[in-house]
Amino acid sequence: MYHAVIIGGGACGLMCAVQAGYLGKKVLVLEKADKPGAKILISGGGRCNYTNLYASATNFISENEHFCKSAFSQFTVEDTISFFETYGIVGTEKTLGQLFPESNKAKDIVDVFVNLCHDFDQTILCNAEVKSVEQTVKGGFKVIYTLGTKTKEVEVPAVVVASGGLPVQKMGASDFGLKVARNFGLRVTKTAPALVPLTVTGKDADWFAALSGNSIFCRVSNSKISFEENILFTHWGLSGPSILQISSYWRPGETIEIDMLPQQSILDLIDSERLTNGKKLLLSLLAHLYSKKFAEALRKYLPVDKNLASLSKDDLYQIEHFIHHFEVKPAGDKGYDRAEVMRGGVATDELSSKTLEAKKVPGLFFGGECVDVTGWLGGYNFQWAWASGFVIAQNI
Ligand SMILES: Cc1cc2nc3c(=O)[nH]c(=O)nc-3n(C[C@H](O)[C@H](O)[C@H](O)COP(=O)(O)OP(=O)(O)OC[C@H]3O[C@@H](n4cnc5c(N)ncnc54)[C@H](O)[C@@H]3O)c2cc1C
Structure with a gap:
């Protein structure tokens, strides 16, 4: 039924779902919180600094500083600006290239994704916490999740891990993406609070x-x-x-x-x-x-x-x-409760920079904060989340 399950209805997962929708691909977004985009809503003091006019690879920390270049060339800052403009979000620069919606409302950004997912008939299940991801004999994946008190499972040819990083645990942040990577034998670099x-x-x-x-x-x-x-x-x-x-x-x-x-x-x-x-x-x-x-x-x-x-x-x-x-x-x-982002994550040498697919596990993709690509303060981290979500959507 689905081309992929997306684990996490945050910035990367939502962009991935929408871009998959443009391409006619059906996805199931599993989000453990009771609403999608919770971190987008609190970002930039509730105003969401959604990109930076000057974003380039030099504004990111990673074991491999060149890794993010491919994703940023496939989905540029101009692409981010015109994507949101198409849906009525006009950006205004506050300082140092930091772009915010003119309305100053982060909710407007989340609404764009929720409305588009609805238009493309993409399914977002909230209160759905993924517990495990296993490979099936057929070469696909079995994703086991809880929905309320029930345990459910779904089989899909591809899984997108967009479950974010460790900052702000009271909002449900977890190391789930890192655990999935380790379970599949992928290396994870040392993680630590950043922008803290x-x-x-x-x-x-x-x-x-x-x-x-x-x-x-x-x-x-x-x-x-x-x-x-x-x-x-x-x-x-x-x-x-x-x-x-x-x-x-x-x-x-x-x-x-x-x-x-x-x-x-x-x-x-x-x-x-x-x-x-x-x-x-x-x-x-x-x-x-x-x-x-x-x-x-x-x-x-x-x-x-x-x-x-x-x-x-x-x-x-x-x-x-x-x-x-x-x-x-x-x-x-x-610590993580006051950090804006997590440094480190799934090692870039485990992933194709062009597709963000795990080299050892075809069909398994990682995007957003759980990857070892950490942006500066000022809209850079969302630019990475949007770009990585876009890239994965092209390849699932
Ligand atoms: C206070 C604060 C303000 C910020 N402000 C900005 C800003 O203005 N500009 C900027 O560029 N960046 C900002 N950031 C950073 C930005 O929010 C993150 O870099 C970005 O949200 C990462 O996107 P993501 O999709 O990887 O993860 P997230 O947006 O965190 O989404 C991951 C989602 O996965 C879900 N999830 C986790 N585990 C599971 C599971 N097992 N099953 C199902 N769902 C799961 C989580 O509930 C979450 O909704 C801010 C961060 C914080 C904490």
């Missing part, structure tokens, strides 16, 4: 906590990469876009460097202020750059009560070092 806030403990913890709520524009770097966006001080450490971005590249025990004035030199600023207003306190210069509360907090580290004219060479060195090279050694991260 970082915690700070020890002697600086109180200082960070006191600054909770302050947000400043910074460049955050480690030995691999740097990001220029805001950071947010919190009761337990650091969050904000720059921190979420670097978290995907951070490993426990490593230090990150924060430049709190990435587009100017603090020493040049002090020099030029000194010429006209040497009596100005360092405190008021810093309060002007940041906030009064933040400048006051810097008293712990900098001679903020000195006037600019009286700053010594050592003072200037200390100020430059602190503002431009502030080092933090996070204690850890806030």
Whole structure:
């Protein structure tokens, strides 16, 4: 009856079902939650940052950084934009290429998929949790799932694993896709929370906590990469876009460097202020750059009560070092419940990059977050989910 079962009615699974519909292929979507697209609904603060105008392979982390290129060439950002435009979703760029629906409603995105699945007569079964996938002697698959209290099974020639990753377990996130991969003898790379806030403990913890709520524009770097966006001080450490971005590249025990004035030199600023207003306190210069509360907090580290004219060479060195090279050694991260995405997953060398089919198991496909392709913050992860769903639909 069905060309394939799709495990998971999230971003990848729904796109796959719709694209299969265009091609006249019937699919059965099994979704364990009581409605499809739950993560789309909460994404981007309920507004859904559904793609990024500048998405390319360089914005993704994977053992094989070239793996995603084929899928992205088969379903481009322009394809995403025109797909949604066809169904009335006009995109508006907020910042750094991040595209949101003009309506600011993530529900509009989910509605597109639900309506199209209905038009194509694709079946989406909710409250249907897949328990196992087995190969049959005929070369197809038997998918066993529970629907309410009943256990059911269905036989199909192809299975699409689009069951997502581990973030936000209270929303039903699971490692089911990774288990299926392992059961079929496929390698899974090490997984970890990504796009996740970082915690700070020890002697600086109180200082960070006191600054909770302050947000400043910074460049955050480690030995691999740097990001220029805001950071947010919190009761337990650091969050904000720059921190979420670097978290995907951070490993426990490593230090990150924060430049709190990435587009100017603090020493040049002090020099030029000194010429006209040497009596100005360092405190008021810093309060002007940041906030009064933040400048006051810097008293712990900098001679903020000195006037600019009286700053010594050592003072200037200390100020430059602190503002431009502030080092933090996070204690850890806030875990999967605060992560936006999972890093790692089904190893890319187990899959064909052109079709996303398992090389060792014809008919078994993996897409979306359960694959070892992890995007930056800013609509990149949905672009991967849409593109991988599209590619799989062509090949089931
Ligand atoms: C708070 C938050 C905000 C985010 N905001 C954005 C954003 O604005 N832009 C962006 O690009 N990305 C964002 N992301 C990331 C994005 O949501 C994911 O990358 C994307 O949803 C992954 O798509 P997917 O289809 O692989 O998985 P999902 O969308 O998670 O879908 C997987 C589905 O499979 C179901 N499932 C799991 N196991 C089973 C099973 N055994 N049987 C049946 N069903 C099962 C799950 O219930 C789920 O519905 C955000 C993530 C979070 C947590």
